[in-house]
Amino acid sequence: MPGVPPVSASDRGAWFIAGLPRSATDCCRPATGEREVRSTPANKTNLVSGDPRRSEPPGAARPERIVVLTGRNTACRALVTVIETVAPCHVTHDLDDAIRQDAIAGLVVDTTPERYEARRRLKALSRRFGGRVPFVVLVHDGSDAFLRAAEAAGAAACLPSFDDPRAIVATLLGFIDPGATIAKRIVQREVARTGVLFANLFDTAREGRVDIAAIETSLDQLLNALLEGGLIHWLDTVWRHDHITFQHCLLVAGLAAHFAQQLGMSTPDRQRLTRAALLHDIGKARIPAAILNKPGRLTPEESDVMRTHAPIGHDLLAASGCRDAITLQVVRHHHEMLDGTGYPDGLSGAAIADPIRLLTICDIYAALIERRSYKPPLPSAEAMRILAGMTGKLDMRLVEAFGRAVSRSANAAPAAA
Secondary structure, eight states, rough: OOOOOOHHHHHHSEEEETTSSSSHHTOOOOOOOOOOOOOGGGSOOOTTOOOOSSSSTTTTTOOHHHHHHESSTTTTHHHHHHHHHHHEEEEEOOOOOOOOOSSSEEEEEEEOHHHHHHHHHHHHHHHHHTTTEEEEEEESSOOOOHHHHHHTTTOSSEEESOOHHHHHHHHHHHHOTTTTHHHHHHHHHHHHHHHHHHHHHHHHHHHTOOOOOHHHHHHHHHHHHHHHHHHHHHHHHTTTOOOOOOOOOOOOOHHHHHHHHTTTTOOOHHHHHHHHOOOTGGGGGOOOOOHOOOOOOOOHHHHHHHHHHHHHHHHHHTTTOOOOHHHHHHHTTTTTOTTSSOOSSSSOOGGGOOHHHHHHHHHHHHHHHHHHHTTTOOHEEEEEEEHOOBBBBBOOHHHHHHHHHHHHHHHHHHHOO
């Protein structure tokens, strides 16, 4: 889906945004009643990774948290909701609390209508964060005097307090990470969160139990990330994960959620299929690490052990209280083939339900486009040619529909960038 468009003075109607050249704004002063664009000094724009003046040492993890300083209890709820989709968020009404915060990526300062208090807050924030952490000021008083005060305090941008929350967050992200969009940040945050969740699931699965409830709470967020960022952003982000099994499960989950959406499935059905995709290889938690992480092809004996992951995963979920028939069927049968040559039960034809057929296609495609120690990743077109050549093993109607879904996501990628 399309991401948030780049912020521009004409589109956003910002009162000022740092880094816009003065020559572009001073030569065409707005008429009375129009919103004015101003620039701040250029030294406010170098808040990017690699800047020699950034506060954290080289190699340090980039701060992620965004602080919202506000005096309004309810008016900022929509803004905080948007921020929490892209970064951890700390909301405070206390100026001293805001000043005490360390390792933050940016601030949103929701100024009070009272001018003296608003300026006092700006000066305090300037002393604490000026030149190191970008902050966006939400303005109730749009007078020239106040805008000059905000500019002098080092505000990266000054925006009307009634502005669209997504536009406010997009503006702040532009200073925190110039290449970021809300869509990309939503995907990055969700992949990281789901990766942690999956790591915890694997750890407990090795002990013989799976926290089904933890999966349930993650499904809506994962589906929303796919809708916001699109499949291409999801795949690009997941490929950076350094654990092959986690990477594979996240890839399959993204592919399955996207395919289900393109097929027009209902939200409950998309959730069920995504749950099954996340858990389809959970049985690998009980496979010996020497086999699971072997940097090369498995021997026939090792392959026999690896194939037990499907029934192990089914039994593990059933023992942990999973009652969803689709999840249990997919976990046990996602390696079955229509011609009966699959495993573990050699099912064929009508005995293989549609959700299993669908997820098997996603599973094979993900394995083909992944990089492994014993093979390079295949381009999408080549992976689709292999799937199309598996006549008799895969449901060709679904293979064709899957190809169309992947193609549509590739064509939509530039709009989401």
